[in-house]
Amino acid sequence: MATELELKLMVQPEYLKSVCAFLDEFCEKSLSHDNARQPTLDLMNGYYDTSDAKLMKNGIAMRIRAVNQQYIQTVKTKGSSRIGMHERGEWEWQISTDSLDLSLLKEVPLPDSLADMSWSHDLIEVFRTDFKRKVWNVVYDGALIEVVCDQGDVTSQFGRDVISELELELKSGPELSLYAFAKHIANSLPVQVSTVSKAQKGARLKHRRIEFPSKPAKSDSLLVFAAYWYETWLTYWEALFYLNDEALIQPILTSLVQLQKCVPGALSRQLAALERDYEALFDQDDDALLAKLAGGTQTGVMMLETGLWLNRQLD
Secondary structure, eight states, X not given: OEEEEEXXXXXXXXXXXXXXXXXXXXXXXXXXXXXXXXXXXXXXXXXEEOTTOHHHHTTEEEEEEEETXXXXXXXXXXXXXXXXXEEEEEEEEEESSSSOOGGGGXXXXXXXXXXXOGGGGGOEEEEEXXXXXXXXXXXXXXXXXXXXXXXXXXXXXXXXXXXXXEEEEEEESOTTHHHHHHHHHHXXXXXXXXXXXXXXXXXXXXXXXXXXXXXOOTTSOHHHHHHHHHHHHHHHHHHHHHTTOGGGHHHHHXXXXXXXXTSOHXXXXXXXXXXXXXXXXXXXXXXXXXXXXXHOSHHHHHHHHHHHHHHHHTO
């Protein structure tokens, strides 16, 4: 079992080429041979669950990946919250065919509700993800980071969604170096933090439901409220483009207003400036509102600045 720690960044499809060129240039200019582009992969993945989503409801994602004529069975658990980052358990096995080998699950600490394996008789392929993956190995701020750019589709009988994203996975070194390198990208290109996994993209095709963070109790600390409003901002931002609904700018503004009350003065003032920028765009009643929001760099920078501050409070 491995513990996977990654930071996911949304990239609108029209900016993927520029992001890849930026990463190529970073590696080419580096004096370290550890910074290098890796071969591009074509990845085909089938995700399995019961028709009533028993695995997803228990925070489990199970897939078979086909790559270079080999099959890999993977199970991922939801893991613990890291405020904008994904931290989860991951089990992988090489298998000989594209059929699940459920005997391998004895290595996975399943929750009590799944322990009797009765659900295993009802498994079906519920959705697929098919995408090209470009890969870079990057050394930055004392960390070895695998950066991947994924472009493709998630599909099921209920519809289709686009995959267009960067994933920065920590291989070794300081955890906060993920934020440092992501900020290096975001200062030049329009990327934003995302907490939505490919498995969540596939699962929501059926009902188009958005998963929101749990509301804190009134007695919780200011830091807990800061994390809640930060993740609510990220959730509404991703939903804004997934649902193509400009009305969601309003709860984004609300999230920013509440977040400003929970963070230090300098960061609060930066968030207030971003809020004013959003309001100015919204007041223009412009048909290109979403395109303008997607094309700016300040949102991604502030998402990363805020996420970095929040994670430092956990140290």
